[in-house]
Amino acid sequence: MPRRPDTHPRTRAVFELLAGDPGQWWYGYDIARRTGLGSGTLYPLLARLADRSYLETRWESDPPPGRPRRHLYRLTAGGAQRAAEVARMTSSPSPARVRPILGGAR
Amino acid sequence: MRRWLTGRVCRLIARRVVHLPPGRREWGEAAVAELAAVPDGERRLRWALGSLWFVVSHGGLATASLPEPTVRAWMRPMCAVLGIVTVAPWLAVSIQGLAERDAPDATLRSTAVMLAAQVILVVAFLANWRRASGLVARSTLLAAIAGYGAATAFSSLDNLGAPALAVIASLIFAGPPLLAALPLLTRADRGAGPDWLFGREDHRPPRVEQG
Numbered sequence A: 001m002p003r004r005p006d007t008h009p010r011t012r013a014v015f016e017l018l019a020g021d022p023g024q025w026w027y028g029y030d031i032a033r034r035t036g037l038g039s040g041t042l043y044p045l046l047a048r049l050a051d052r053s054y055l056e057t058r059w060e061s062d063p064p065p066g067r068p069r070r071h072l073y074r075l076t077a078g079g080a081q082r083a084a085e086v087a088r089m090t091s092s093p094s095p096a097r098v099r100p101i102l103g104g105a106r
Numbered sequence B: 001m002r003r004w005l006t007g008r009v010c011r012l013i014a015r016r017v018v019h020l021p022p023g024r025r026e027w028g029e030a031a032v033a034e035l036a037a038v039p040d041g042e043r044r045l046r047w048a049l050g051s052l053w054f055v056v057s058h059g060g061l062a063t064a065s066l067p068e069p070t071v072r073a074w075m076r077p078m079c080a081v082l083g084i085v086t087v088a089p090w091l092a093v094s095i096q097g098l099a100e101r102d103a104p105d106a107t108l109r110s111t112a113v114m115l116a117a118q119v120i121l122v123v124a125f126l127a128n129w130r131r132a133s134g135l136v137a138r139s140t141l142l143a144a145i146a147g148y149g150a151a152t153a154f155s156s157l158d159n160l161g162a163p164a165l166a167v168i169a170s171l172i173f174a175g176p177p178l179l180a181a182l183p184l185l186t187r188a189d190r191g192a193g194p195d196w197l198f199g200r201e202d203h204r205p206p207r208v209e210q211g
Helices: A008-022 A026-037 A040-050 A077-089 B001-017 B022-037 B042-065 B069-101 B103-127 B135-160 B163-185
Strands: A053-061 A069-073
Touching: A008 A069, A008 B042, A026 A040, A026 A053, A026 A069, A026 B022, A026 B163, A040 A053, A040 B022, A040 B042, A069 A077, A069 B022, A077 B069, B001 B022, B001 B042, B022 B042, B069 B103, B069 B163, B103 B163, B135 B163
Parallel strands: none
Antiparallel strands: A053 A069
């Protein structure tokens, strides 16, 4: 039986994390750290969510000298809605390690 | 060691990021940019390896979706055919040699080795015929040519026992396919050649601070 869209544990983990504070911009590494996902898994997932307009992205505006600009992410209104739908569809909490939000990028 | 390995992986990523399609390049650059924020050591190495996987796996799709530059469109099949032509007669000889089955053991063994090397080389050329222009296809072709040279040297040593002749035989047999394969081995559409000819753009990935 095919899996319903966006209900994969990894996608749910990212949705759960970002939906926890929808207005906040997140760095990729912070998302990876809190969800336990590796970069090779996280970026295709984020790209897919952005392709479907669930994710808003932007580049860091003024990075510290000597450090490259980082990419930031947050849920769009549609993404937040989808995250809520996915949360409703899946009764059990995501098996991925969603760690407490200690504060991401501002 | 980890730092060195991470550095090597970062260099590989930087080279591959430019091959990502426009819709994915931003993501490859984002993964690279995060490296500076990842703690040094195993975590950074793992992040780099994951990023490499991302840019390599998505870069393959990019190569397939990009239009083939004109200079490559006719060169690729032509080189592949030329390469096969350099091997085909000797392949026929090997098949015939094995089919006769009256040769001494040494000849039979060397003929089998030659046949295997020739078949692999033909398959490698066939793989490069069309759009299989990725790193794997090119590396396989190069390895197949090297293997063909080694098989020829082995065969020569097995039959004649003269190292000098083995070297000469290796050059004679593996030289033509290598010449035919050269345009396929160098990525003229991206790596070498002037920008005006191949329409290459400068997409430099973000600089990564190692420390």
